[in-house]
Amino acid sequence: MAIPGNLLSPTTESIDPNTSGWTTKLNCTIGKGIGGRNGDGCLSVRSIAAGEMQARTVSSYPVVAGTVYYTFADTSGATSTGERIGIRWLNSSGGEISITWSLSTLTASASWHRVSVAGPAPVGATQAQVLLGSTEVGASVSHFWENVYLGAPIRTLGNLLPFNVESSEIDASGWTPEVNATISRQVPVVSWAATWYYAGGHTLAVTATSAGNAAAVTVDRPAVTPGVEYMAYAYLQPPTLSSVAWLELRFYDANGNQIQATRAVLAPPGTGFYRQLLSDTAPAGAATCGIAAGLDGAAAGQVLRLETVVVRAAPELVAGTVIPYANGSFEQSIGGWTVPTGVATLSRSTPWGAAGWAGSYSLRASSSTATASTLRSPKAPIPDGEGLNWRARIVTSVGAGAWSSVTVRTHWYDATGSSLGTSTGTVYGVPAGSWYLLTADGIAPDGATQAAVEVVATASSAASVLYVDAVALWQVLPLTAVEAVPADGYIQLTLRELPADYLISVYRITSDGARTLVRGADGLIDQQPIVSDAMVLEDHEAPLGVPVAYRIELYSSPGVLASTRTSDTVILTLADINTTWLKDPGNPQRNCLVVVQAAPEWERPIEQAAHVIRGRRNKVVLSGRRQGREGDLAIWTRTDAEREALHLLLDSGNVLLWQAAPGMGVDDMYVSVANISEGRIGRLAQEQWRTWTLPLTEQDMPVTTAVNGAAGRTWQDVVAEFATCQDLLDVYATSEDLLLDRRMG
Template sequence: MAIPGNLLSPTTEMVDPNTSGWTTKLNCTISKGGGGRNGDGCLLVKSIAAGETQVRTVSSYTVTPSVTYQTFADASGATVPERIGIRWLDTAGAEISITWSLVTMTAAAAWHRISVAGTAPVGAAKAQVLLSMMTPAAPNVVSYFENVYLGLPLRTTGNLFGFGTESTEIDASGWTPEVNATVSRQVPVVSWAVDWYWAGGHTLAVTATAAGNAAAATVDRPSVTPGVEYLAYAYLQPPTLSSVAWLELRFYDANGNQIQATRAVLAPPGTGFYRQLLSAVAPAAAATCGIAAGLDGAAAGQVLRLETVVVRNLVPLVTGTVLPYSSSSFEQGTGGWTVTSGPATLARSTPWGAAAYSGNYSLTVTSATAATSTLRSPLAPVTDGVNWRAQIIVRHSVGSWTSVRVRTHWYDSGGGDLGTSTGLAYAVPPGSWYLLTSDATAPAGATQAAVEVVPVAAAAASVLWVDGVALWQVLPLIAVEAVSAGGYIQLTLRELPADYLISVYRITPDGARTLVRGPDGLINQQPIDSDAMVLEDHEAPIGVTVSYRIELYSTTGVLAATRSSEPVTLSLADINTSWLKDPANPQRNCLVLVQQAPEWERPIEQAAFVIRGRRNKVVLSGRRQGLEGDLAIWTRTDAEREALHLLLDSGNVLLWQAAPGMGVDDMYVSVATISEGRIGKLAQEQWRTWTLPLTEQDMPVTAGVNGAAGRTWQDVVAEFATCADLLTVYATSEDLLLDRRMG
């Protein structure tokens, strides 16, 4: 599979179907091996004699000086360790320098990641990837490489930290020792998933200087907003199974004083890498944040390794839930839950990954006797008079449980008890996770509420796991809004089931169904990656009442549920205007003033034959083609003129939409050579007259709607220090939106 943003060709990346993307550089031969992960092929490198071996890409790839680039590959070599490098070349192809990774700590036959990042030096115009086996002691020593990437650094979208702090592929300057520790970089042997591109290669090593507690913290302190909930995580590798390894999210005021710290202790099942999550709400005086990590009770020389360090705005388990993540997913403890009655006790599940539906831990409920217990979450803000839904996800662990009831307990602003909803009781058989919900309307005066879980144990020593808790106001499952000023209909879908597939249809009054376009093309049995989805349908017809049908599939082709929207109609304020739209780039859509509609032609391919002795010719015809004609329009301002040029520059298939009653149906068109003229002699006149030769086209079916793909201004701030830095990277504001970088 092609790695996103890779400058290398698929053949060079995958070493499939051949090794044509690679050539020898030092002391080796190459051939195609088998057993790869990114396709079957891989690069087999064999030493000719003792000493280091090197291979490089055949092609050189354009780079920009002072811009940071990353390269990585998966390697396998049972005899000697490896390293990877970026070879910087000038315009004449001469080598300027090489940015090498550290050498892998040990040789390993298992596929493992090697990686490095560096800044292109002054004078660099091209770059090559270098793969190296370190000093084989004899000829015929073999290593394998594949899944190779060269391009801009791959970082976690939404991370408040820049690439240098998230990953130590450049250096360890984003970290500083805090207590009894040193920080450095190491390259342990780690087998990451072939398509997990955000980890691997260098890791941060926090080494205890002497026996005792050891810790390190980030130097980078990105800005935060008070009252916002943040999620932090990192992959931790403890030195021993019994190590007390922890991760901490810290908040600082404007003067740099630490004002809050939230810690999560890893419960490791082994000594591999495990992602530890934690969350916290930024306090009122918070201005910045940071991450710390460490070992409690470490022995001298013990090492805690970190990989992929992230802090980002929290994406809740359920859109709109008012419960904090810590009380919903139990990643750092029991989340403030209490037992208000009964013999049950609460604890975070252990070890990491043993019992979890969301994240890596759950709430473990243990009842020593056969009895009923009541568990209560912390209070969360609610609005009275509206419907609220409580949700838990539970699994029967051991023992026997008669039932589990889910309900909501209401309180006023002073903490006064306003009663408890009846809730619903469910049977929970062993073997699976079950999603349990109950709805209730908040009584008058309610401003706070807690989720209550009432499990009934039928035997002593019964254990129940609880995870994925949420409490949210119940809103329509599907909502539509006509945004006529923008020429689109906004479609909001809620409470979508995870791991299902979805199709979205637009239905016109004649019953015709048309798939709606999304980021990955027409939405036809595409995977659901969030419980909520907001779509903008820029291809909805003008002046026609439409509705939407949602189909949910449990697996491909297996329809599980459907939903339908209310009818909605787009309008056009001025019938003399029409829309010209790029379905894949709605940010370019233009509302233009029509001067004259086309005089249509429908060409046809024909061949005429004269038959001797016959009066009439014999004409062989193909199928008559679609409409062709010239659309005459005006632009009234320089801004409209520039916007129309931007729309037409790509040469993409466009959608032309006129007002109802104008005798023109919505039409996909391609635009040939355009003409732009002035309407008067005055130089300052901004009006322009345009002739657009249109040829009718079929609807593009594969094009997806381009967008920021989750990027926000925070991602820009994390990567660039000033606005001036953007000028050398992005040619236009649209390039910034779509993260299309120059070079």
């Protein structure tokens, strides 16, 4: 699979099917190896003599001076030293200006591991090449490379911290020592997944100067909003199994004074990299935040490494849940849970990864006797929730012993915190061997303003352990909702409570029973992976004036249908029958509503060959199949804005969807548009109306086209990367380019 945003061609990236994207630069020959991970091929670079050898891309790629570019590759070399990757900056004549090299890896390794570097293009640079380098002990020693990327920095969407703090690929300037530490960068041997593009080669190294506690903190302090819950995480590599490595989320007031700190301690199962998460709500008076990391009780010279450092708005475990992430995920602690009745004791599961459904930890409830215990979450507000139905959910697993029953219910409270009782709850039997999702619905009584999730667990043997994770409480909205948006010409379909790790297909069903797949961000939605429990789709290809419903099919695995849903019926209308929609299925932001001047006079061409047979009166005509309709659509645009929008729609040359009002004798039609003509309707220069002739040729519905969109990108991602509006103007030509992160050059 091609790396998103890669300037390199798929062949150069994956070395499949050949090595045509690469050439030698120093002391080497190249060939195609096998055993790669991004396709089977890899680049084999073989030394001619002992010493450094280098290979480079054949092509040079356009860059903009001052813009930061990032390159990485996966590599393997059992005996290599000086292993590194670089960006070679060239001027307009192809002359070398400089090279931005990564640090060398700390050790040699035959396993696939990552090297990377980032840096701004220097003044005068117009092109760049990727360099691959290593130092070999002798002649005919091979080093292997694949999965090579060059392009814009790959950042975690929503991260408040800039790229160089998240990754330390440029330098270590985003961090400062806080106590008993020095800061540097290192490139350890780490085998990241081939498709995990957020982790690079450089890591931040926090080295204890002397025995004792050591810590470092970010220099950057992004803005936060009081009352909003934020999540922080980083991959931590402790120096020893017994190390006390921690991550801390800090909040500061407008004067830079620290007013709150929340810490999570890593419980490492080894000395690799482990992602530690934590979250907390920004307190009153909070203006900025930061991240700190460190070691408690470190020995002199011990090193804590960090990779992929992120702080962002905390995600919801279920869309609309009122349980904060910290109280429902147990990544840093037991989340404030208590045991109001029973003998159970609570703790966070350990070590990292031993028991967890949402993240790497869960709540561990241990009962010393075969009795019942009640586990209760902290209270959470349920704004305007009285009289409404609420659903409590947990995901649970038996860790040891046995549990005869587990009851899930909701405990209600008024504004003063006084109990209003509990919902009836639902009783489940929980066998050993897997994780089970348990839910229970309840109506909030009059006066209820707060609620807590309760789990009544009955152990059937002594020394029993129950794990609880992914706790949520949310107002139950319709599983499937549909709404017509006639002003913009689409139907909005909202799907809730979708099962994780399932596949989904979405069909549009018209009154004649015809089923058509709906288009999404990855093309037609046909057994695509579910990435969120809530999904909002805009169907811009829905027909006008026709009753439409949607069928949703959920698959537990490819081809294995697990369940289906059907939406209500809705009709998309067109207010003015004299108007018509011209739509780009892959770019609905370009759709145009225009006025019809005259409908096409259709022709349906056919390929024919006429043969005269001697002695026969009639010719013999051999015909192909009659082709689709062709004709000229005459339209008007009424304003300069409509005219510019129509040009934007037509500029791409994409297949378009033409939709007219019902009863006009024209069915919805996919068309390509040939040479267009644009004219004025009068001699007055200020007249904005224009007359257009669009030569249309009927086309089949595009099958592989996907809907372009922000793909999770928000203004926070823009603010984290660009300081001023002028910086944006230097990178993006249009607002659409900004939306799609489509950069100049």
